[in-house]
Amino acid sequence: MPDFDLNKLVRPNILNLKPYRSARDDFKEGLLLDANENSIGSSAEFGGLSLNRYPDPHHAELRAEVGKFRNVNPNHIFAGNGSDEAIDLLIRIFCRPEKDPIIITPPTYGMYRVCADSHDVPVIETPLNPDFSLNPELVIQSASENNAPLIFLCSPNNPTANSLNPNDIKKILLETHSVVVVDEAYIDFSIEKSFVDELSSYHNLVVLQTLSKAFGLAGLRIGLAFANTEIIQLMMRVKPPYNVNSVTQKLATEALRNPQIVQKTIRELLAGRNFLEKELGKMAAVEKIFPSDANFLLIRVPEAKSVYKKLSEEGIIVRYRGDQLHCENTLRITVGAAAENSRLIEALNKILT
Ligand SMILES: Cc1ncc(COP(=O)(O)O)c(C=O)c1O
Numbered sequence: 001m002p003d004f005d006l007n008k009l010v011r012p013n014i015l016n017l018k019p020y021r022s023a024r025d026d027f028k029e030g031l032l033l034d035a036n037e038n039s040i041g042s043s044a045e046f047g048g049l050s051l052n053r054y055p056d057p058h059h060a061e062l063r064a065e066v067g068k069f070r071n072v073n074p075n076h077i078f079a080g081n082g083s084d085e086a087i088d089l090l091i092r093i094f095c096r097p098e099k100d101p102i103i104i105t106p107p108t109y110g111m112y113r114v115c116a117d118s119h120d121v122p123v124i125e126t127p128l129n130p131d132f133s134l135n136p137e138l139v140i141q142s143a144s145e146n147n148a149p150l151i152f153l154c155s156p157n158n159p160t161a162n163s164l165n166p167n168d169i170k171k172i173l174l175e176t177h178s179v180v181v182v183d184e185a186y187i188d189f190s191i192e193k194s195f196v197d198e199l200s201s202y203h204n205l206v207v208l209q210t211l212s213k214a215f216g217l218a219g220l221r222i223g224l225a226f227a228n229t230e231i232i233q234l235m236m237r238v239k240p241p242y243n244v245n246s247v248t249q250k251l252a253t254e255a256l257r258n259p260q261i262v263q264k265t266i267r268e269l270l271a272g273r274n275f276l277e278k279e280l281g282k283m284a285a286v287e288k289i290f291p292s293d294a295n296f297l298l299i300r301v302p303e304a305k306s307v308y309k310k311l312s313e314e315g316i317i318v319r320y321r322g323d324q325l326h327c328e329n330t331l332r333i334t335v336g337a338a339a340e341n342s343r344l345i346e347a348l349n350k351i352l353t
Contacts (some may be wrong), residue, residue, distance in 0.1 A: 002206045009149040010308045022241035052189035055246040062249045065256040078235045081243050083210045083223030086157040088115045094149040095121040112152040130326045132160040134168040145175045147265040156186040159290035159321045159332045163192045173202040175247050186294035188214030196226045222252045272335040279345045285352035296334045314347045
């Protein structure tokens with residue numbers, strides 16, 4: 001177990017924070033005249049929910065269901081309004097503006113920097129190697145030299161699609177005094193095991209997951225953080241009291257009770273990924289298809305920006321990623337439904353020949 005003192009990393013104002021006590025902290029039933037809600041009723045209905053009442057601020061049912069699904073004690077689980085909320089909270093908990101930097105490993109998910117920038121928190125870049133593998137020594141050195149309380153690693157990584165080597169992540173977890181956030185938004189498409197299973201081994205580990213990808217619930221906004229109870233309690237104290245609405249809590253809980261639907265979607269998307277890899281592999285103009293452990297592919301084509309524009313003229317929207325480090329002339333393509341994948345291949349065949 002690494003030497004890790006959480007209290008030294010948390011911002012003093014957060015350690016001293018007296019959290020907002022919401023009306024639903026104490027009583028959920030009875031004659032509820034405590035929260036200035038509308039006791040007559042709601043102006044819209046959904047699924048028999050009492051939408052005139054504030055939602056459960058502790059997300060008890062949802063966290064219990066996540067716990068069953070991921071085999072984790074609910075005390076180690078935080079639910080947020082998308083994992084973007086968890087990223088934002090972690091930066092607010094650990095980083096003093098203009099002082100405590102986060103470490104990111106470009107090319108990677110853009111929200112780590114956007115959140116840090118919006119809080120005036122410095123960002124130190126320790127890039128991935130050109131083959132998109134981690135350079136653990138560089139991350140460890142950079143975190144130590146800059147006293148960085150937070151390191152963001154993304155695996156499988158967006159936009160490069162590869163998983164980071166778990167041993168490199170473990171080395172960083174062991175050899176830094178920082179909190180290491182492993183963003184596993186795409187883990188359900190990966191052959192790698194989730195770091196959620198490593199929570200008891202590393203007290204400085206936070207794993208992020210989301211229901212936006214494999215669960216197909218991007219519109220509901222559910223992000224999850226898994227960590228030791230002290231970090232989870234800090235996140236619960238700092239979050240807005242009603243950060244996950246009643247509809248989202250109910251539908252996400254139901255989705256977690258039906259894992260066979262998710263498993264089927266994952267199988268279909270992985271078959272779609274294989275199809276795209278095979279068809280793109282036949283196109284002479286496609287210079288590289290980067291190995292993918294996610295529900296998207298990163299490919300290199302000549303004049304990628306112009307290919308991106310031509311695809312959009314055909315009504316097909318992909319992401320140009322050629323402006324990211326080590327990603328010259330690349331496009332990031334989300335695996336679609338079977339008919340969408342065929343349409344994309346048809347359009348690319350036309351554009352690239
Ligand atoms: C790596 C990564 N993390 C987090 C997110 C955001 O997830 P959510 O929809 O839960 O906010 C994304 C979305 O694309 C992502 O690619």
